[in-house]
Amino acid sequence: MSGNLKRICTVLLVLLLLTSASVFTSAQDEVTLGFVYGSFAPQEKWEAYFEGFLAEHPEVTINYIPVPLDSWGDYTQKIVTTMLGGERVDVIWNAIEAVPLMAERGVLLELDSFIESDPDIQEFLDDAHPKLLEGLRWNDQQYLLPFAWNTTLIYYNKSVLESAGLDEPAPDWTWDDFLHYAQTITQDSDGDGTNDVWGFHANAWLWHLGPWAVANGSFFLNEDFTEPWYDRPETIEAFQFVHDLMWEHGVAPTGSFNFREAFVAGTLGMMIDSPAGRQRLIPAGMSADDYDVNFFPSKSGQGATGSQWGTDGYGITKDSEHPDLAWEMVKHLVSTDVMSKLLSGEFASASAPARTSLASDPVLVAASPANYWRFYEALEGGRTVINAPYFAELAEIHDRYMSQAWANEMSIADAAANIQADMEAVIADNS
Amino acid sequence: MAPLRAGLRWKKSKPLVVREAIAGYFFILPTLLSFLVFFLIPTISGLGMSFFDWDFFSEPEYVGFDNFLELADDKLFITTLKNTALFAVSATALNVGLGMFIAIGINSIKWGWLKAFLRTSYFIPFVISTVVVALLFGFLLQESTGVVNYYLTRLGFDKVPWLSSSLWAFRSVVLIDVWKHVGFFTLIFLAGLQAIPRELYEAALVDGAGRLVRLRRITIPLLTPSLFFSLVIALIGAFQVFESMFVLTNGGPGDATRTVVMLLYREAFGSFNMGYAASMAVVLFLVILALTITQVRLGDRWVFYR
Numbered sequence: 001m002s003g004n005l006k007r008i009c010t011v012l013l014v015l016l017l018l019t020s021a022s023v024f025t026s027a028q029d030e031v032t033l034g035f036v037y038g039s040f041a042p043q044e045k046w047e048a049y050f051e052g053f054l055a056e057h058p059e060v061t062i063n064y065i066p067v068p069l070d071s072w073g074d075y076t077q078k079i080v081t082t083m084l085g086g087e088r089v090d091v092i093w094n095a096i097e098a099v100p101l102m103a104e105r106g107v108l109l110e111l112d113s114f115i116e117s118d119p120d121i122q123e124f125l126d127d128a129h130p131k132l133l134e135g136l137r138w139n140d141q142q143y144l145l146p147f148a149w150n151t152t153l154i155y156y157n158k159s160v161l162e163s164a165g166l167d168e169p170a171p172d173w174t175w176d177d178f179l180h181y182a183q184t185i186t187q188d189s190d191g192d193g194t195n196d197v198w199g200f201h202a203n204a205w206l207w208h209l210g211p212w213a214v215a216n217g218s219f220f221l222n223e224d225f226t227e228p229w230y231d232r233p234e235t236i237e238a239f240q241f242v243h244d245l246m247w248e249h250g251v252a253p254t255g256s257f258n259f260r261e262a263f264v265a266g267t268l269g270m271m272i273d274s275p276a277g278r279q280r281l282i283p284a285g286m287s288a289d290d291y292d293v294n295f296f297p298s299k300s301g302q303g304a305t306g307s308q309w310g311t312d313g314y315g316i317t318k319d320s321e322h323p324d325l326a327w328e329m330v331k332h333l334v335s336t337d338v339m340s341k342l343l344s345g346e347f348a349s350a351s352a353p354a355r356t357s358l359a360s361d362p363v364l365v366a367a368s369p370a371n372y373w374r375f376y377e378a379l380e381g382g383r384t385v386i387n388a389p390y391f392a393e394l395a396e397i398h399d400r401y402m403s404q405a406w407a408n409e410m411s412i413a414d415a416a417a418n419i420q421a422d423m424e425a426v427i428a429d430n431s
Numbered sequence: 432m433a434p435l436r437a438g439l440r441w442k443k444s445k446p447l448v449v450r451e452a453i454a455g456y457f458f459i460l461p462t463l464l465s466f467l468v469f470f471l472i473p474t475i476s477g478l479g480m481s482f483f484d485w486d487f488f489s490e491p492e493y494v495g496f497d498n499f500l501e502l503a504d505d506k507l508f509i510t511t512l513k514n515t516a517l518f519a520v521s522a523t524a525l526n527v528g529l530g531m532f533i534a535i536g537i538n539s540i541k542w543g544w545l546k547a548f549l550r551t552s553y554f555i556p557f558v559i560s561t562v563v564v565a566l567l568f569g570f571l572l573q574e575s576t577g578v579v580n581y582y583l584t585r586l587g588f589d590k591v592p593w594l595s596s597s598l599w600a601f602r603s604v605v606l607i608d609v610w611k612h613v614g615f616f617t618l619i620f621l622a623g624l625q626a627i628p629r630e631l632y633e634a635a636l637v638d639g640a641g642r643l644v645r646l647r648r649i650t651i652p653l654l655t656p657s658l659f660f661s662l663v664i665a666l667i668g669a670f671q672v673f674e675s676m677f678v679l680t681n682g683g684p685g686d687a688t689r690t691v692v693m694l695l696y697r698e699a700f701g702s703f704n705m706g707y708a709a710s711m712a713v714v715l716f717l718v719i720l721a722l723t724i725t726q727v728r729l730g731d732r733w734v735f736y737r
Binding site for chain 2: 071073074077080081084105106107192193194195198253254255256257258262390392393396399400401403404406407409410
């Protein structure tokens with residue numbers, strides 16, 4: 001073999017080795033991360049969220065795992081079942097209600113060690129609303145990073161109020177003011193004995209009933225959810241006031257009622273809804289100028305602004321084989337770039353973004369009613385939704401007795417007493 | 432080619448009976464496998480699970496009959512068992528009774544096109560998903576703005592709290608179940624009616640038997656096999672009711688429409704008490720088994736097979 005041929009062969013051999021080494025290396029580095037999300041959102045939404053992350057980490061492939069979301073307890077159970085079934089899950093999207101359960105059962109990895117060793121996350125921690133970050137902690141450890149949040153306020157249809165000759169309500173309105181508004185709005189215009197326009201819609205859901213108690217200085221349970229407060233006079237009288245709107249004053253319909261449709265149609269003057277409620281009004285043809293939001297009224301107009309709030313976020317599973325990459329994924333999901341997608345574009349959602357810097361985003365402001373800032377006030381002075389490991393049991397006890405009170409088959413006082421006793425038993429069993 | 436030839440030789444060497452049996456087993460293999468995987472193994476697993484305390488997350492702990500003893504003292508379980516039994520009796524009686532009545536009515540219609548139209552019409556609700564039916568009736572039966580109450584008030588009646596009062600909510604779920612399933616039982620009875628030989632009616636006519644006598648002496652006795660089948664199927668199905676109540680009332684108001692399967696679902700997938708939920712399933716299985724055996728035993732006394 002001539003010297004030239006030898007050299008050529010050597011070069012070719014080296015090139016071949018280098019190529020195979022690089023192929024081998026890239027094959028080795030390929031990583032699949034399992035991501036769990038509520039199946040009501042299309043996969044395309046998450047693909048749009050992950051665009052930047054995948055560009056930065058071309059070695060990553062995401063395994064999208066949609067899980068049906070009926071209730072948070074049910075959703076959490078399905079995630080656990082999915083994982084027990086052998087599906088590799090690295091990052092989870094879930095809500096505040098599920099944090100205690102998932103943390104206590106060892107499904108989630110605590111995020112504090114990542115936070116302490118990664119200075120890049122400080123920018124998010126400084127920007128995220130502190131109540132949301134706090135809400136996603138359990139036993140002094142952070143389990144999810146917040147993404148979007150919701151709370152409830154009283155929505156009022158401006159044209160319905162105008163037709164009834166009412167001015168927009170004051171932020172420190174009282175129960176008497178509220179009742180006056182509801183009575184004035186409620187109309188049986190054709191005199192057939194059936195109201196054509198209702199003042200308000202009241203239901204017994206935890207999400208809708210809680211703020212009435214908060215505005216009256218109480219709630220369902222104490223701060224750490226170890227003591228039911230259904231025996232407190234403030235709780236009982238708040239629920240009694242709402243109940244009376246239906247059964248005493250006849251200004252709210254009884255039984256099931258499509259309140260959002262009625263609100264859009266102008267046959268309901270006031271309803272309870274969250275920031276996400278805006279997104280449902282827009283397709284129905286309502287603009288931000290057609291309605292506004294107000295705080296829950298209080299008994300004596302003490303100007304209580306707090307409501308009940310909840311948030312969702314992202315966390316890492318204990319089973320993750322790539323926790324560092326999963327952490328990068330979580331960081332990406334709470335970045336300003338991704339969170340801005342909540343505000344506009346194909347996959348916009350009206351849930352409020354966790355970053356405070358986005359609260360005054362022009363897109364958000366333009367799509368919101370004038371008093372949109374009241375949602376932030378409501379969050380500031382509000383209570384979190386019930387988030388305890390035995391959340392599902394407590395919610396069911398509330399529903400069991402309150403549904404009977406709402407059907408006027410049991411008094412509010414009796415329902416509250418039964419709920420108090422049953423919740424105390426559940427808490428004692430779990431302590 | 433050698434293995435094929437060997438196979439053919441092997442095939443030919445077996446007697447016809449054996450070859451037919453092997454072929455038969457191959458035919459039933461898919462059903463047998465699905466029965467094993469989706470029924471027998473889960474049933475045995477569920478039975479085993481009922482003796483454990485298991486929450487999905489930690490290791491199961493053997494607790495013997497504790498779950499069953501706890502069930503005996505569980506007031507909510509007793510309530511749901513009563514609700515389920517009441518629903519099963521009401522829905523079975525109405526489904527089977529109305530199904531037979533409608534089938535006899537349709538069968539007596541002379542015009543073939545009308546008979547075919549009615550037969551199809553009654554069957555349509557049966558093929559609609561239960562969840563869709565529940566959602567549909569949820570809208571129709573709304574108290575304040577529902578279509579049904581709208582027309583009732585137009586006719587001068589008061590609004591009915593179809594889904595918001597305990598009494599009416601229970602009646603509503605029974606009625607919706609009947610609306611959905613009566614077509615199926617009508618079809619069973621129609622098939623039974625068409626199997627009754629015409630000669631029997633002709634002979635009865637010759638003997639001067641009237642319409643009622645023919646119904647009492649020929650139609651109903653010869654429909655007893657269909658009646659027996661319908662009662663067994665209806666009762667088993669009614670004891671397993673879940674979707675319609677879950678969607679329509681979620682068990683409320685209070686626990687007025689909560690059934691055993693709903694409670695079982697909540698215990699298993701809401702409270703993660705898998706063992707306790709499995710013990711409920713075992714009790715429900717035993718109740719259904721006991722009722723079915725009783726029906727079969729009693730059936731010997733009143734079912735008339737030609």
